[in-house]
Amino acid sequence: MRIALAQFNPVVGDIAGNTRKILDLAHAAIAQGADVLVTPELALTGYSPEDLLLRDSFYRACGQALDELLELDGITLVIGHPARMGAERFNAATVLRDGNRLGQYHKMQLPNDEVFDECRYFTPGAAPLVFQQGDAKVGVLICEDIWSVDPAAEAADAGADVVVVLNASPFHRNKIETRHAALRYRAEETGLPFAYVNLTGGQDELVFDGASFAVNRAGEVVAQAAAYDDELLIVDFDGGDLLPGAKATLPGPLESVYRTLVTGVRDYIGKNGFPGALLGLSGGIDSALTLAVAVDALGADKVHAVMMPSRYTADISVTDSRDMVNRLGVKYEEIEIWPMYESFVQALAPSFAGLAEDTTEENLQARIRGTLLMALSNKSGKLVLTTGNKSEMTTGYCTLYGDMAGGFAVLKDVAKTLVFELCRWRNLQGEIIPERIITRPPSAELRPDQTDQDSLPPYEVLDAIMARYVEENLSADAIIAEGYAEADVRRVVRLLKINEYKRRQAPVGPRVTHRGFGKDWRYPITNKFS
Structure with a gap:
């Protein structure tokens, strides 16, 4: 037979x-x-x-x-x-x-x-x-x-x-x-x-x-x-x-994850009839990996990358973004957001009188970028791919209606440490991501001299705690017993809990672990259990 x-x-x-x-x-x-x-x-x-x-x-x-x-x-x-x-x-x-x-x-x-x-x-x-x-x-x-x-x-x-x-x-x-x-x-x-x-x-x-x-x-x-x-x-x-x-x-472990991301983007775009994809390029590693996946999934002719620099955007971020899009041959444009930001600040000045600058002004920049991408999406029909990773989704290190604005979150279930591994793996297949993008300290570039580690534990620590709490369902006490600093564990768990409302509004994205922030993560937003 x-x-x-x-x-x-x-x-x-x-x-x-x-x-x-x-x-x-x-x-x-x-x-x-x-x-x-x-x-x-x-x-x-x-x-x-x-x-x-x-x-x-x-x-x-x-x-x-x-x-x-x-x-x-x-x-x-x-x-x-x-x-x-x-x-x-x-x-x-x-x-x-x-x-x-x-x-x-x-x-x-x-x-x-x-x-x-x-x-x-x-x-x-x-x-x-x-x-x-x-x-x-x-x-x-x-x-x-x-x-x-x-x-x-x-x-x-x-x-x-x-x-x-x-x-x-x-x-x-x-x-x-x-x-x-x-x-x-x-x-x-x-x-x-x-x-x-x-x-x-x-x-x-x-x-x-x-x-x-x-x-x-x-x-x-x-x-x-x-x-x-x-x-x-x-x-x-x-x-x-x-x-x-x-x-x-x-395929090996990293190739499997990468091909899963490519397949997820290809079929979400293709099966839903979108003519292509659109994303904001920052000069950072997350948007670089997202761009690489999008091109491998759809072809360069269906991908549009937009750089939206501000006063805080480093020159090398723009240079590296231009370098990468030249390597890939995608459609690319730059839109300066600072004049728009100043208009918003001026309009809000009476309401903000006497109040110090804080994350509000940082989030405003991200939301201007999100608005621009969604406007380009409306005109072109292309779907906006968001670029945030699982580590950021865990801690809420992302802006609702800003960098979270879009239709498909390519890295939603990819921890930051895995982002680095995937970029290095992809470059072994043909170097498309400039090396400096991989080696620079990660930064949102929303204020002077900012790095991610100003606000978060080191990613190797954060990701290990996240994997144990989210994916393995261990308690905070059990993670501390493994030798992780209590302050880091309590901080990550607290950030996870208070940002559930953000995750509930995030776009769908491909699942690569056995517990992602999608159908298999169902926590109440209004929740006082400790």
């Missing part, structure tokens, strides 16, 4: 378009002699449709798509889609062959943590599904099912010789290795081989990295699809096991 794993990039809600992609993949699989085509989880609708799953018309459209796929002869299709039976909804996989429906499997384990809300929409399944394909019996599981022992064991008890797994497994760091380990455990427990197919592409804050694979009965990876790219991975089942097949080279 030859199995084709259809790793592809659907668009949420484009049921007709997704169906056409599946049909094209099925014809390609038939041409390669495949007996079975397996699609990812919810392949018909894309993952996750969220509250579209509450609409009756959504299920009617899925039913029509399944009817269309039913007309295809010559191959067995295992199609991921939402299903409704009476008042209940299921995350389902239907098996189709030559005009017949051989069965429908309902996902048993419904994730309801991190970014997943499946208990909001679905009822868990209660029975395994095993179908006959030639001399082999094929079991079906869906995503979260393989993270638990029971669903795979039930498929084995039902007589499966091999199990196919439909997945919509989003990226976070080290996720590929975690998937491999999970399938190894299931193979060792059941004595069965498993074929695992995953989505590719970006969907709002989620990025699906593909990397479909197959393990033999010993839990060894015998076939591996590329990460991030659409692919039809062919694996053969013979003699009771999956045989060695093609094995793509997987």
Whole structure:
């Protein structure tokens, strides 16, 4: 038996378009002699449709798509889609062959943590599904099912010789290795081989990295699809096991994060129909990395960078920005903000009489820049990419309606220390970021001689505390017990809590850790718990 794993990039809600992609993949699989085509989880609708799953018309459209796929002869299709039976909804996989429906499997384990809300929409399944394909019996599981022992064991008890797994497994760091380990455990427990197919592409804050694979009965990876790219991975089942097949080279840790950012930008811009991207370039490392990602995602011709210097902008910031845009060939312009700033200050002078200058004047500069970028966005239709990183989002070191103004926050889940690592990695692929941008002390340049460390702990300390508190969910006391200075820990935690209202208004951005400031971070803004 030859199995084709259809790793592809659907668009949420484009049921007709997704169906056409599946049909094209099925014809390609038939041409390669495949007996079975397996699609990812919810392949018909894309993952996750969220509250579209509450609409009756959504299920009617899925039913029509399944009817269309039913007309295809010559191959067995295992199609991921939402299903409704009476008042209940299921995350389902239907098996189709030559005009017949051989069965429908309902996902048993419904994730309801991190970014997943499946208990909001679905009822868990209660029975395994095993179908006959030639001399082999094929079991079906869906995503979260393989993270638990029971669903795979039930498929084995039902007589499966091999199990196919439909997945919509989003990226976070080290996720590929975690998937491999999970399938190894299931193979060792059941004595069965498993074929695992995953989505590719970006969907709002989620990025699906593909990397479909197959393990033999010993839990060894015998076939591996590329990460991030659409692919039809062919694996053969013979003699009771999956045989060695093609094995793509997987990206390293930094390349994985970088490609996740690129995929997130490419698909957010492309799937939502924006003609390109627009961003403010400051001469600093965050905007430099954002520009590099945007160009790699969209091409230089679709990216517009704007430098908006003030009296506090260093000459080298302008020089380095010009250098980088010349290297990349993007559209570039400079708009001096100081005359506008002085007009605002003059207008506010009566209201500010007798009050000393403080962060108000700094934020005013940032908000002027945000207003200019949004005006350019309105005229051009291009989406503004914000450039703030996760360290800044944690501490509130960002200006609401200023540098936070935009439609997509590229570095929202990227810590500052990781920003430096990614810039150095990207330059190894071809030096596009001027070295001085990477080596200069970070500064918002909103007052004379300003550096980030005037207001924040050193980034290596801040990021370590942030990772433990936000991503690992450790308490402040536990972090202090690890040896971090109590003053630094209490300060970071306090800043995190008082800036929740800012984060709630931040644009969506690609998730690269297992806990970003998006769907998997849900803290009340009005909150007195300590």
